[in-house]
Amino acid sequence: MSSNISRRDFLRLAGMAATATAATAAQAALAPEARAAGAVTAPQWESKFGACDMCFNRCGLIARVERGVIKKLDPNPKFTKSRGMLCARGNAGVDQVYDPERIKTPMLRVGNRGEGKWKAIGWDEALDLAASKMKDIAAKYTRCGMLFSAGADTQSQFVHRFAEAFGSYNITSHESLCLLSGNRAFVDTFGDVPLPDVRSSKYVILAGANRMEALVTPDSMDLMTIMREGAKVVVLDPRYTKSAALASEWHAIKPGTDMAFMLALAHVIITEKLYDPKFVAERTSGLDQLAAHVAEMTPAWAEAETGIPAADILRMARELAAAAPAAMVYPGRRSSDYENSTQIRRSFAIVNALLGNWDRPGGLVPARPAGLKKVPFEPPFYDDNPPGRVDAKSVPLLFDDEGSFVITRENIIKGAPYPLKGWFVYKTNPMATAPDRRKTREMIDKLEFMVVVDIAMSDTAWMADLVLPAPSALERQDPVQALQAGAEGACLVWRDPVIPALHQSRPVFEILKTLSVKLGFPEAFDFDIPKYREMQLAALPEAAEILKRDGVYYPPNPPLGGTDGQPFKTPSTKIELYSNRYADLGLDPLPVYASPKASPDAGRKFRLVAGRSACVTQASSTNNALLSEFEPENTLWLNEESAKELGVKQGDVVQVESPAGKGELKALVTPKIRKDTVYMLSGFGTISGKLSHTTGVGASIVELMESRFDAICGNSAIHETFVSVKKKGAA
Ligand SMILES: Nc1nc2c(c(=O)[nH]1)N[C@H]1C(S)=C(S)[C@@H](COP(=O)(O)OP(=O)(O)OC[C@H]3O[C@@H](n4cnc5c(=O)[nH]c(N)nc54)[C@H](O)[C@@H]3O)O[C@H]1N2
Ligand SMILES: Nc1nc2c(c(=O)[nH]1)N[C@H]1C(S)=C(S)[C@@H](COP(=O)(O)OP(=O)(O)OC[C@H]3O[C@@H](n4cnc5c(=O)[nH]c(N)nc54)[C@H](O)[C@@H]3O)O[C@H]1N2
Ligand code: SF4
Ligand SMILES: [Mo]
Numbered sequence: 001m002s003s004n005i006s007r008r009d010f011l012r013l014a015g016m017a018a019t020a021t022a023a024t025a026a027q028a029a030l031a032p033e034a035r036a037a038g039a040v041t042a043p044q045w046e047s048k049f050g051a052c053d054m055c056f057n058r059c060g061l062i063a064r065v066e067r068g069v070i071k072k073l074d075p076n077p078k079f080t081k082s083r084g085m086l087c088a089r090g091n092a093g094v095d096q097v098y099d100p101e102r103i104k105t106p107m108l109r110v111g112n113r114g115e116g117k118w119k120a121i122g123w124d125e126a127l128d129l130a131a132s133k134m135k136d137i138a139a140k141y142t143r144c145g146m147l148f149s150a151g152a153d154t155q156s157q158f159v160h161r162f163a164e165a166f167g168s169y170n171i172t173s174h175e176s177l178c179l180l181s182g183n184r185a186f187v188d189t190f191g192d193v194p195l196p197d198v199r200s201s202k203y204v205i206l207a208g209a210n211r212m213e214a215l216v217t218p219d220s221m222d223l224m225t226i227m228r229e230g231a232k233v234v235v236l237d238p239r240y241t242k243s244a245a246l247a248s249e250w251h252a253i254k255p256g257t258d259m260a261f262m263l264a265l266a267h268v269i270i271t272e273k274l275y276d277p278k279f280v281a282e283r284t285s286g287l288d289q290l291a292a293h294v295a296e297m298t299p300a301w302a303e304a305e306t307g308i309p310a311a312d313i314l315r316m317a318r319e320l321a322a323a324a325p326a327a328m329v330y331p332g333r334r335s336s337d338y339e340n341s342t343q344i345r346r347s348f349a350i351v352n353a354l355l356g357n358w359d360r361p362g363g364l365v366p367a368r369p370a371g372l373k374k375v376p377f378e379p380p381f382y383d384d385n386p387p388g389r390v391d392a393k394s395v396p397l398l399f400d401d402e403g404s405f406v407i408t409r410e411n412i413i414k415g416a417p418y419p420l421k422g423w424f425v426y427k428t429n430p431m432a433t434a435p436d437r438r439k440t441r442e443m444i445d446k447l448e449f450m451v452v453v454d455i456a457m458s459d460t461a462w463m464a465d466l467v468l469p470a471p472s473a474l475e476r477q478d479p480v481q482a483l484q485a486g487a488e489g490a491c492l493v494w495r496d497p498v499i500p501a502l503h504q505s506r507p508v509f510e511i512l513k514t515l516s517v518k519l520g521f522p523e524a525f526d527f528d529i530p531k532y533r534e535m536q537l538a539a540l541p542e543a544a545e546i547l548k549r550d551g552v553y554y555p556p557n558p559p560l561g562g563t564d565g566q567p568f569k570t571p572s573t574k575i576e577l578y579s580n581r582y583a584d585l586g587l588d589p590l591p592v593y594a595s596p597k598a599s600p601d602a603g604r605k606f607r608l609v610a611g612r613s614a615c616v617t618q619a620s621s622t623n624n625a626l627l628s629e630f631e632p633e634n635t636l637w638l639n640e641e642s643a644k645e646l647g648v649k650q651g652d653v654v655q656v657e658s659p660a661g662k663g664e665l666k667a668l669v670t671p672k673i674r675k676d677t678v679y680m681l682s683g684f685g686t687i688s689g690k691l692s693h694t695t696g697v698g699a700s701i702v703e704l705m706e707s708r709f710d711a712i713c714g715n716s717a718i719h720e721t722f723v724s725v726k727k728k729g730a731a
Helices: 007-029 032-037 093-098 123-139 156-166 180-190 217-229 242-246 256-271 277-283 288-294 299-306 310-323 341-354 405-414 435-447 509-516 529-536 543-550 580-583 638-644
Strands: 046-051 060-066 071-073 108-111 118-120 146-152 171-173 201-208 233-236 247-249 327-329 422-427 449-454 466-467 478-484 490-495 606-608 633-637 653-656 662-670 677-679 720-727
Touching: 071 093, 108 123, 123 146, 123 422, 123 449, 123 466, 146 156, 146 405, 156 171, 156 422, 156 509, 180 341, 201 217, 201 310, 217 233, 217 242, 233 242, 233 310, 256 288, 256 299, 256 310, 256 341, 277 341, 277 490, 299 310, 299 662, 310 327, 327 341, 405 435, 478 529, 490 543, 633 638, 633 653, 638 662, 638 720, 677 720
Parallel strands: 146 171, 146 422, 201 233, 201 327, 233 247, 422 449, 449 466, 606 677, 633 662
Antiparallel strands: 046 060, 060 071, 108 118, 108 466, 478 490, 606 720, 633 677, 653 662, 653 720
């Protein structure tokens, strides 16, 4: 909505930005031989394969490099997972490389925490310091006194490996702020996290997923294609998103009521016997209990909860069932919404199971074989360590390898069950992505040492003791990564530098390898990246050559249906409509619906929800100069009737307040959101002194969000906050 430049202008700007901001960087970037010989002798143009890193989709790309300067990024046509697309953020990847605000050298904090006083230091000093601080913490607080957090990245596996070798169980990632409740739900129902085969689907219900802006490849493009071919896409969202605008049908569902909608679908599907009887009898367990559970959950009942007309719910249930198994309740991705998100997502899984849309075209399909080998490693055992993670046993079904960032943070603040005093952060920015920024700050204040490896001075880096500069994905060599694309199968990508790393940046792999020597466990990193790739590809002898030739490799993809007759990885070996495991743990074995709690405070009338823009990645690409042309600041989406009641006009500055914090930003008065809901984009109102596009611009959504989490798995719950809104200066 805020975009006022065309796609063509944008692509031109992307090229120009590379030329302008790269002028000096170009000198540094030239290979030494080229510099010695004079730039004229360097090849004019080179095309090099890469994989985008502006989000986790890792779309295959071709970098056009002229004399050591990246001029343009294009999609790799052989990378069919993204259907030949490189999105706006992907194009703007050039600016991430040549961003003048990039961290250039290791930086040591010299002022108070968060004050922004830094001293540039050399790598030797930086890594000696990191090693000695980590040693001190291990000696004083055991090895579990260090927390390791790594975001979505091909090299994050090395952070996990390092943490294990170092001896800490405390590892978190972006996942407990993102998708764990959805994963929990599907693992506990299907025994696995299935993938949607959107391409062959005839009917898709998108609930709480905005695929036309929150891009997931190939799903986003496939939704467009199937609609052109006559498939139906239904969107349930309290906001009129771009997905809603493009869909066949949109319902402004009341936030927090999706489970009522799904249980009503199950009611219709069961009472009208629209389910797949053979599939349900042979492959699921608990139909009778489910039937009894949803007996009273009629479309009329769900209408009162969701605001969606009963006749529409009835019709959608019938249409969905008629299209099955080439139909789906889209499983979604981010599910860090509510305290009962695991159960909400279980209701999604259950409707899919009734329809028998498993391992068939157009339904949910199992992950396909990728053929990558794990690189083995036996972590040492330290007998003075505490028995488990700092967040262990905090919720009934924590994922042990991911834990819960929100609960870990709470326990660090409390110092219980044991003190945790050091933090190694790689490529994740919890100061901007974990709900309740003041709590993250409070946690950081308890630490004795914090080191952040990032490309930019994120708000998290801004709080650190030591900041280490990372190269972008266009400047480094990465291991092989397997990506899944529904029925199309897995594909493999890797990265080689398209230009030498700028400034003094060093990949986290090198940082960890050096630290592993200094800390006395060099065997954990007893390889370089080429050797590591070789080990990963041991079972795919032809893959390396094809990766070099095409920039992507497709392993053999067996046809769908391979799991027919096979047990599911659940305790009963069936899809569990009813979960005995949940019953044994004292959890509801079927998703039990309760109306969402009203605001505890009459003054705080609006539920605050989060969501994506196609031109912003999470909370951290907002400082990209090209992308900020599209999203220069965030605004508060406020329904026009609510605005009228509050006396707020288009563009007025409003004050938003919650028990966690407050913020000021301009109002976007719009019919595109429910009266009881407000929305703002994440990634603004930053505090870092080195994010000039976002610091002091708009408001921070994490300043407003309360610290809540899913009761079953500890995933953050970022839609549980009610806020008050008033015009600035109004009483
Ligand atoms: N351009 C872009 N693409 C991305 C990303 C990005 O940052 N930018 N991030 C990637 C990542 S990590 C993820 S996890 C995915 C996230 O992609 P999605 O899973 O699609 O998540 P969101 O964009 O957060 O969309 C959630 C939608 O739910 C709506 N909503 C809020 N409350 C409710 C409710 O109670 N019920 C229903 N039915 N809807 C509700 C919100 O208004 C919002 O539009 O996107 C991925 N793709
Ligand atoms: N308010 C709010 N909170 C959210 C969400 C939301 O929509 N709104 N979404 C949630 C979801 S779904 C997710 S997945 C999480 C994501 O949460 P985060 O993992 O924190 O994601 P980003 O905001 O993308 O932060 C990525 C960090 O990596 C840095 N970076 C980028 N490229 C490189 C590189 O090549 N090397 C290194 N070392 N660093 C690099 C960036 O500068 C940035 O600091 O946030 C969750 N929290
Ligand atoms: S969806 Fe866009 S940002 Fe994400 S990897 Fe693909 S091109 Fe890059
Ligand atoms: Mo995410």
